[in-house]
Amino acid sequence: MSQLVAVTRESVSTGAERAAVEGGSGVDGDGGMAGVRRGGIVPLVVDGIVPVASYYLLSKGFGMSTMAALAWSSVFPALRTAWSIAKERRVNGLALLILSANVGGLLLSLIAGDPRLMLAKDSGITGVIGLAVLVSVVVGQPLMSAGLKVWVTKGNAARTAAWEKLAEGAGRSEEDLESDQGARFVRLERRFSVVWGSVLFGEAVLRIVGAYTVPIDTMVWLSSVLGASGIVLAIVISGGRAVGPMEEMVGRAIEAAEVRSRLGKVVR
Secondary structure, three states: OOOOOOOOHHHHHHHHHHHHHHHOOOOOHHHHHHHHHHHHHHHHHHHHHHHHHHHHHHHHHOOOOHHHHHHHHOHHHHHHHHHHHHHOOOOOHHHHHHHHHHHHHHHHHOOOOOHHHHHHHHHHHHHHHHHHHHHHHHOOOOOOHHHHHHHHHOOOHHHHHHHHHHHHHHHOOHHHHOOOOOHHHHHHHHHHHHHHHHHHHHHHHHHHHHHHHOOHHHHHHHHHHHHHHHHHHHHHHHHHHHHHHHHHHHHHHHHHHHHHHHHHHHHO
16 A cells, blocks of 8 residues: 555546636636646545545554455545446546555455465555556556646646647557657656556565565565665656656647747737
């Protein structure tokens, strides 16, 4: 659970797009930017942070058993998943992923008495999340893109509009993207999820192997070191190989849009 960083593009993108529309329809300055920021951040908090925080609050703060904490922290993701299917006619990917991870943890918690299994349990959940992120790239809906979008656009309406313009090719094949200006942007977007999915999955495998090969006393602290190191590694690699170049492309797209706008005014 501690390495849960995957987020879905659907939940955040929908909110951000709605806020961007509101911001572009008469709400300028701080109002428009605040709308985009709220639209992007709220789904992350509701679908990602709240369930994970509730798990740790119940287990560490109130002393609940792992099984009880997982069960209670699964209630909200289950309701969010059911709501998205019934009312919005789509699957809330982040809520479903959290729910799946919790269910997996509950099943593993049924097997008690093996300290090595308990060490490997959280790693297994992290591995499932990493694998889910990689699969999402294959199917063309990178799970990490929603969080990435919020980071790159920084709640700015102009940056959000530039992102949307550059990402228009997200649903097209690589062949179609070759001649498109947004081809590199889409590949960078996918690369971000590949980096995080690979690091999460690889780190989970290392911790599971260590849980059954390294002395338990050593693995107790080594597991945390591996987890933290994996996060740092993913941040460094994805920052240099995806986030940085994407921020530059968004900046250039904004400049190009401003130039076109000035030229249009001159022509008129």
